[in-house]
Amino acid sequence: MEINPNFSLEECPVCRGCGFVVHEGGWNVQVECADCSAHTVYVEYADETQKKEAEKQVVKLWNMGKVIKSDSGG
Numbered sequence: 001m002e003i004n005p006n007f008s009l010e011e012c013p014v015c016r017g018c019g020f021v022v023h024e025g026g027w028n029v030q031v032e033c034a035d036c037s038a039h040t041v042y043v044e045y046a047d048e049t050q051k052k053e054a055e056k057q058v059v060k061l062w063n064m065g066k067v068i069k070s071d072s073g074g
């Protein structure tokens with residue numbers, strides 16, 4: 001079985017900044033932009049197998065541009 005720890009993250013669909021995978025609480029994951037804080041939805045996972053799937057899912061969402069823009073109050 002191949003395990004690839006490196007994600008093929010596209011640039012931020014909002015600002016072309018750098019996205020990164022963020023795990024929170026050890027049970028959910030999202031992709032977030034380092035520059036504008038746009039982010040995907042969280043995907044929850046319960047074990048290592050689901051964790052890998054969750055990571056793939058949020059990376060896919062990110063790469064499709066399915067992100068939530070942070071409200072900066074403009």
Ligand SMILES: [Zn+2]
Nearest residue numbers: 012015033036
């Ligand atoms: Zn951005």
